[in-house]
Amino acid sequence: MQSVFNIIFSPDFFYDVLRVTTPILFATLAATVASRSGIFNIALEGIMLIAALVGVIFSAYFSSAWLGLLFALISGGLVGLFLGFLVLKLKTDAILAGIAINLMAAGGTIFLLYIISGDRGVSSSIKSLVLPKFPLPVIKNIPIIGTILSMQNILTYVVLLSVIVIHILLYKTPLGLKIRAVGENPNAAESVGINVHKIQYIAVTISGILAAFGGAFLSMGYLSMFSNGMTAGRGFIGLAADAMGGSTPIGALLVSLLFGIADSMGNVIQTGIKIPYEIVQMLPYITTIVGLAIFSYSKKKQIEKLKSK
Amino acid sequence: MSKTSKLNILRTALSIIIALAISFIIIYFISEEPFRAINKMILGPLRSRRIFGNVIELMIPLIFTGVGVCIMFSASQFNLGAEGSFHIGGLVGAMAALWIPLPSFIHPLVAILLGGIAGAIFTFIPALLKIKTSSSELVSSLMLNYIALSFGNYILSYFLKDPKAGAPASYLIPNTARLSILINDTSIHTGLIIAILVTIFGYIFLYKSKTGYEIRVAGQNEQFARYSGINIVKVILISQLLGGFIAGIGGSVQLLGMYRRFSWIVLLGYGWDAVIVTTLAKKNPLYVPISAFFLAYIRIGADIMSRTTDVSPEIVSITQGVIIILIVAEQFLSKYRHKIITKEAKSLLDTEGVE
Amino acid sequence: MSDIILEMKDILKIYPNGIVANEHINLSLKKGEIHALLGENGAGKSTLMKVLFGIEIPEEGEIILKGKRVYIKSPHEAIANGIGMVHQHFMLVPSLTAAENIILGVEPRKFGLFTNMEKAIEVADNIAKMYNFDIDVRAKVETLPVGIKQKVEILKALYRGAEILILDEPTAVLTPQETEELFIQLNKLKEKGHTIIFISHKLDEIKLICDRLTIMRNGKNKGTYKTEDVTTEEISRLMVGRDVFLEFDKEKANPKKTVLKVRDVSVKNKLGNLKVNNISFDIREGEILGIAGVEGNGQNELVDILTGLNENYTGNVLIFNKEAKELGIKGIRDLKVSHIPEDRMTYGCAKDMDILQNVFSNQYGDEKYSSKYLLKSKAMETRAEELIDEFLIKCNSFKQSVGMLSGGNIQKVVVAREFSVGPKIIVANQPTRGIDVGAAEFIRKKIIEFRDQGCAVLLVSADLNEVFELSDRLAVMYKGEFSGVFTNVEELTEEELGKYMLGLKKDEKLEGIIYE
Structure with a gap:
């Protein structure tokens, strides 16, 4: 027991938490931006998968991890835009459109990988690159904090920065104000001359780009390969975390961290106490369901209270 | 048949044709021998009795999850737990097969029933959470699917695992529990009969029973249902329980019919496929076997194509995605649709005189 | 006539369902007056205002603003022309602050990219002070009482430069105290030169604050009067009257x-x-x-x-x-209590289901139509055909979706369902609203038939x-x-x-x- 305690409160543990949290947080932020504009983006899972593959392919093609990332982001933005087109222009149900995109992404990535490399399932013959780890000047010399924060993958810093950027976008810019207005009361937004669809297109595109960051992290962060279905539901977790965090960037950060801790804790507990690995794997999902139920219940009560006032 | 229902059939047919056309165009550009590939995809499944049998074998699990999702979606509940129900159904089916010694015939029935109950409990959770806490059934069912997977892996490695099997897999399922082969030279098993029974049951339940009617009314307009005196909470719970039950049965049937050991260490995806099947079948269980057959056919076709040509079978996922989108997209053929509706309305006005 | 700020001439508005909502209406507003527009529900006042605010486009007629003909095709254009509207159901975003709602769409910026929130709050605060509206512009709208929400709506219009302000039944949602306060504010707005159109049917309120009033009935203008020139009795006679007598x-x-x-x-x-x-x-x-x-x-x-x-x-x-x-x-x-609901599309039917399924939602459990578990399809089909005949529902067959029928026929489906259970009590809420004369007569006759058979009827109309x-x-x-x-x-x-x-x-x- 003592040893578990020591591991949990070790800097390495928290280093690990940040690593595990990164893709989830990207997905959660992506869900936040989309749902704030009134579109439920269940396609996140598929977007991440596509971006993961695109990043691998282009980083190998250009021999540049950065260009790989760039193309991954572009692909994510485009798929986001495509979802917008389906929902806003063709009036497709957002959930079914998202499921369709996910199904296409799951098969399409394998298909594309095979065409390009002849690999089946894992991009073993593509010489893709990894995005660099980054030592934080000054901070790296601080004990404990340095160990936790420094030498993380560059995208881990990007995601932390994204929390701030999305917070500013939503709460400090005219665009964010419009996104929130459109998502909450499109009639009100329209009555003051806001182009509702335009704002929603922008929001799903941003959402797609954020999800793409998460996908790129998976295939270019620590690994340098794409594998079939490697997102493993992280897009869905993002949706759940967004619902639980009340669709705010700060909430997204906290819930994703909770998820990251639950996930990392699993690995630790396993080494410390004899709890089966498979049970430990359930922890983050159980945490999410319980958290979501508690959050929804308190929100329901809150609405009832507001109404009875 | 009214013009609008004809139009619906036309829309479905056109969606399928366009989706296939897009796939063929892709094949044309990427393949060295596109026409041979397309030919294999379309005609491949008909080449032999055994291969056509594969189509039917693949159709069976799709029918179960398809009928289950039809019932769940008819109540306007986006519960995506069919995936997990199927998995848990297979797991519990395997446990019952291994642990409860029973004579043949009764053995699979008990195992399947228990699998169904496990599946029902599984989809019941999101429904209950929705009613009690208003948390989204979609999100919680997605999370639960992963819990189902981990739970299955846990039971497999701690209770069922045969150390002598090379890969993670359970002990051999006893022959008493296995579903027998129905048609020689294929693996088509008696699960097909259960699937057909479930289809008929699903149709009668949803379209001919009182509860099914309540479910559909509540799914179409909840306030109207309440005003009419229908108990909404009951309707949601029953629909989700039954949908999960059928998906769970599907899991145990699939396991006992197609597998010698429980070896599912990933989710098999039949729950997601069910969304395609349900969309194609317009939430009517009666059309589920047809759309399941279609889906199974193009998948086996694509498989055959990939074995003999340079095109990989996942091209099918593009076809499926396009089909869903076109069928669900309201604006697809909307101008044509509008024309027909106004024409119908006008012909009514003429008989009605001035209004 | 230089003090006329706005004229609506000969406005004709016919809705797609054939209802003539405005029948050649003329309306003129003087600068700086509070002008009441009265009439019962369905008299056409809301339609007229929707035309003025660009939500509805009239078939005929013109709008002349400050002597110049204007074409208003969207609310945005109405706002650009200095016309603001405070809807009965507020057009506010609940989770945003009052200030954010006021500046939404015309946000002050800083560094080109960011909302200048200090400026926004200052601007909102200033405009609130200018009109003596005592509100905390930093508060989230969802936490504000209705009276304050309405003030935010008014400020929103004023911030966008509204000279003419349309208030659609503003007092309907207010407490008496809030109403009193609103009137003080409206008088102040009037002093500052704003013109206000006040839609209402509350005579005491109109007498209290309006300079002139226009009465509408059945889509027609029944006259414009100075408030002091007409008695409440006269107004009531003009407003509540029957044009056609039915026997x-x-x-x-x-x-x-x-x-x-x-x-x-x-x-x-x-x-x-x-x-x-x-x-x-x-x-x-x-x-x-x-x-x-x-x-x-x-x-x-x-x-x-x-x-x-x-x-x-x-x-x-x-x-x-x-x-x-x-x-x-x-x-x-x-x-055996039947209920004809006031809102037939929300409560009265499932529009994507067919007629058959709509007429049994209250009686599928009857042993004539079902056994313990199953529905008796044949009996239901026969009965549906009988009901279509009996209630003269115009349709191709009982398989037609209810949403495809005309309003009158949808209402007949509702009535057929409610009346076919052999009701002992009927609660009918606006049973003939918005439907054609033939269907309305039919439904009324049915109600009397049931009364004669001993049914108790509560008729809200x-x-x-x-x-x-x-x-x-x-x-x-x-x-x-x-x-x-x-x-x-x-x-x-x-x-x-x-x-x-x-x-x-x-x-x-x-x-x-x-x-x-």
């Missing part, structure tokens, strides 16, 4: 025992306003009790209570001597013809209470009724509303 061959009612007893029932709405205030009445077999009144005076809330849709009320409702709260919606229906012709007894609802009861409907004049409807007269005794 029904109706035998005198022969009421028997009391089947519905309502005692001391009160209910508050979600906002905490008292909508039904201590109401008691009885209905007997074989009679029609009409409830007249301007809409929004508690009629819908009362109907929801009687039919079990709302159980959060005080007092007692006894249906065949059974407590309604204990029965629930299903229990009440099982006692804003249509005076209807309440006059059908009611055996008539009660008027005003502000959640009965303001009058008439047992001799034939002798009642519409002028007299109008006074009760508009709150000019009140009968304290209410004799004949209960028997005992």
Whole structure:
């Protein structure tokens, strides 16, 4: 027991938490931006998968991890835009459109990988690159904090920065104000001359780009390969975390961290106490369901209270 | 048949044709021998009795999850737990097969029933959470699917695992529990009969029973249902329980019919496929076997194509995605649709005189 | 005539369903006046204002603003022309602050990229101060009381430079104190030169703050007057009147025992306003009790209570001597109580389901149409065909979706369903609203038929013809209470009724509303 305690409160543990949290947080932020504009983006899972593959392919093609990332982001933005087109222009149900995109992404990535490399399932013959780890000047010399924060993958810093950027976008810019207005009361937004669809297109595109960051992290962060279905539901977790965090960037950060801790804790507990690995794997999902139920219940009560006032 | 229902059939047919056309165009550009590939995809499944049998074998699990999702979606509940129900159904089916010694015939029935109950409990959770806490059934069912997977892996490695099997897999399922082969030279098993029974049951339940009617009314307009005196909470719970039950049965049937050991260490995806099947079948269980057959056919076709040509079978996922989108997209053929509706309305006005 | 700021000339608006909402209407506004637009629901005032605000495009007519013809095709263009509208259902984003709502769409910026929130708050605060609106612009709208929300709406319009302000029934959602405050503000706006169109049907309020008034009825302009030149009686006569007299061959009612007893029932709405205030009445077999009144005076809330849709009320409702709260919606229906809802598309049907499935939603459990578990399709089909014939529903077959039918035929589907259970009590809320004359006549005749067979009927209607012709007894609802009861409907004049409807007269005794 003592040893578990020591591991949990070790800097390495928290280093690990940040690593595990990164893709989830990207997905959660992506869900936040989309749902704030009134579109439920269940396609996140598929977007991440596509971006993961695109990043691998282009980083190998250009021999540049950065260009790989760039193309991954572009692909994510485009798929986001495509979802917008389906929902806003063709009036497709957002959930079914998202499921369709996910199904296409799951098969399409394998298909594309095979065409390009002849690999089946894992991009073993593509010489893709990894995005660099980054030592934080000054901070790296601080004990404990340095160990936790420094030498993380560059995208881990990007995601932390994204929390701030999305917070500013939503709460400090005219665009964010419009996104929130459109998502909450499109009639009100329209009555003051806001182009509702335009704002929603922008929001799903941003959402797609954020999800793409998460996908790129998976295939270019620590690994340098794409594998079939490697997102493993992280897009869905993002949706759940967004619902639980009340669709705010700060909430997204906290819930994703909770998820990251639950996930990392699993690995630790396993080494410390004899709890089966498979049970430990359930922890983050159980945490999410319980958290979501508690959050929804308190929100329901809150609405009832507001109404009875 | 009214013009609008004809139009619906036309829309479905056109969606399928366009989706296939897009796939063929892709094949044309990427393949060295596109026409041979397309030919294999379309005609491949008909080449032999055994291969056509594969189509039917693949159709069976799709029918179960398809009928289950039809019932769940008819109540306007986006519960995506069919995936997990199927998995848990297979797991519990395997446990019952291994642990409860029973004579043949009764053995699979008990195992399947228990699998169904496990599946029902599984989809019941999101429904209950929705009613009690208003948390989204979609999100919680997605999370639960992963819990189902981990739970299955846990039971497999701690209770069922045969150390002598090379890969993670359970002990051999006893022959008493296995579903027998129905048609020689294929693996088509008696699960097909259960699937057909479930289809008929699903149709009668949803379209001919009182509860099914309540479910559909509540799914179409909840306030109207309440005003009419229908108990909404009951309707949601029953629909989700039954949908999960059928998906769970599907899991145990699939396991006992197609597998010698429980070896599912990933989710098999039949729950997601069910969304395609349900969309194609317009939430009517009666059309589920047809759309399941279609889906199974193009998948086996694509498989055959990939074995003999340079095109990989996942091209099918593009076809499926396009089909869903076109069928669900309201604006697809909307101008044509509008024309027909106004024409119908006008012909009514003429008989009605001035209004 | 240089003080005329806006003229609407010869406005003709016909809706796609053929209803003529505005029949060559003329309206002119003087700069700096508060101009009341009165009329009952359906008189066409809202349509006229939608035309002015660019939500509806008229078939004919022109709008002249400050002597120049303008074409207003969207709210955005209306705003650009200095016209603002405060909708009855506020166009606000609840989770945003008042200031954010006010500046939404025209945000002040800093560094080109960011919202200058300090500036926004300052601007919002300034404009609030300028008009003496005492509000905290930093507060989130969802936390504000209705009266303040309305002020935010007004400020939103003013911030966008509205010179002409349309207020659509602004006092409907306010408490008396809030109303008083609103009037003070409106007078101040008037002093600053703003022109206000005040839509209402509350005569006392109009008398209090309006300079002139225009009365509309059935899509026509019934005249514009200076407020001091007309008496409330005259207004009420012009506003509440019948253009067509319909005569029904109706035998005198022969009421028997009391089947519905309502005692001391009160209910508050979600906002905490008292909508039904201590109401008691009885209905007997074989009679029609009409409830007249301007809409929004508690009629819908009362109907929801009687039919079990709302159980959060005080007092007692006894249906065949059974407590309604204990029965629930299903229990009440099982006692053969039928309900024609006011909003047929929300409560009355499932528009994507076919006629057959719509006519059985309240009786599929009947042993004629189902066994323990299964529906009897054949019996249902036969019955659906009978109902289509009996209720003259124009359709291709019972397989047609209800949403494809015309309004009148949808209502016939609703009525067919509700009347086919052999009702003992019918609660009919606006049973003929917005449907063609033929269908309306048909439904009224059916109601009388049922009364003659011994059914008790509660008829809530804003249509005076209807309440006059059908009611055996008539009660008027005003502000959640009965303001009058008439047992001799034939002798009642519409002028007299109008006074009760508009709150000019009140009968304290209410004799004949209960028997005992």
